[in-house]
Amino acid sequence: MPAAFVSIPHFAAAVEVVRDPGLRDLPLVIGDSDRPKRVYDCSPFLTRRGIFPGLAIRKAKSICPEAVYLPPDHVLYGNRWRAVLDALEQVSPQVEDAGFGSSYVDLTGLAAHYAGRDSLAAAVLAAVRDACGLEASLGVAESKFTAFAAARTSRPGGFTVVPTGREAAFLAPLDVGLLPVAVETVERLRRLGLETIGEVAAISLPALQMQFGGEGQRLWRLASGCDEDGLRPRRRVETLEAALSFEAPVSGIDVLVAASKQLLSRLRLPLRGRAARELTLQADLVTDRGWEKRLVFREAVSESDRLAFVLRSALTASPPPAAVRGLSLRLAGLTGESGKQLALGRRGRLQNQLEEAVRQLKARYGHSPVYRCVDVESWSVVPEDRQVLVESDG
16 A cells, blocks of 8 residues: 655644744744643754653753743644645545644555656645645655655655665664654663664564564564555544634623624524534634634534524633634534434433434544444354454444
C-alpha cells in the first residue's frame, strides 16, 4: 500500500507563528493551563536546550527565562488541523489522523492521475500549505513506517520518495529512536549496542525474540522495511455550520444567547427532517484566544427550542472568559428523525436505553468503546479462537 506521511513538527507553535509572524525568530513556549502548569509545545530549537512537552513551566522558565510564554489555544489548533485533514481528503479519500501535525495518506491508485509520485507528493504538500499556511515534510513509501521515517529526513516543504524494494537500505543508517516502539524498548536496544535500524535488521529473528519476546518479531520486520500496519482512515462526519461576527465585542449572556439562537435559525432549513447528536459552540475572544463548548446529547435532538434551551444552560453555567468578537455553531452526528417505541416490558425499555447509550458514546468518542462477543470457530479446542470481540453499534 503506497502511503505518504505528512509531518508538521511542533504544530501548535507553528500555528502561533503564522498568527503572529513577529514570533518567528523568538523562543516560544506554549504553557498548558493544568495544575501544575506544563509545557504544551515550544519552538523546535528549544528542544536542544532541554525544553519539551510535559516539562513543568517553572522548569522551562529556569532554562529559558527570555522565552515568550503563551497560553494554548486549543480551538485554533483544532480548527487549523481539521482544515488540513479536509484538504488532504481532496487529494485522497483515505486519510488517517495521527494527531496534530501528523497524518497518513493512502496513495493507492492515485499515481496514474499525476505525473509520477513526485508530482503526487507536491500536490499533497500544496494542499497542506493552502489549508494552514504551513510547510510540511513528506515521506512516500510502500509502508507506513518507512513513509514516516522518510518524512523525518525531509526538510520543511520537501519530500522523500523511497523506491519500492529499497526500504531496508533506506532505513539502515537511521537512528533506532525512529522505531514506533516504547521508549523503554529503544533504551534497551541502545544498551545492547544497537544504534541504527540497520543494526537491528542484522540481528537474527530468534535472537530478537529471545531478548524482546513477541515484540522482537515486530522489531525485526519494521527494521527490514516490512510494516503490515494498515491505514485507519478518519471517520467522515457530516456537519452543519454557521458563524457571525459582532461589530463590537460583547460579553452579556443574553446577547450571546440571542446570537446563538440566530445561528440556530440559519441551520433550521438544512437540519429539517434530521436531528443532531452533537453541538459545538466556538467563540473568538478579544484576548486572541479561542473558546469552545462541546455538548453531546443523550438522544439526537431536532427541535430548535430544545437546542436553544441547551445553549442557554451551557452559556449560563460556563460563559466565555472574555468579551466575544465572533461566534460559530456546529451541529454534527446528524441522523434522521424517528419516533420512540414505548416498550410494554422492562427488558425492552432497558435494551433501548442500552442501545441509545452506545450510540451516544460513539458520537462522543468517534468509535464505540463497547464490544460484543461473536462466535467464529465454536468448534475450536483453543478457547481464544471460539469468539472474537467486535465493536458494538448499539
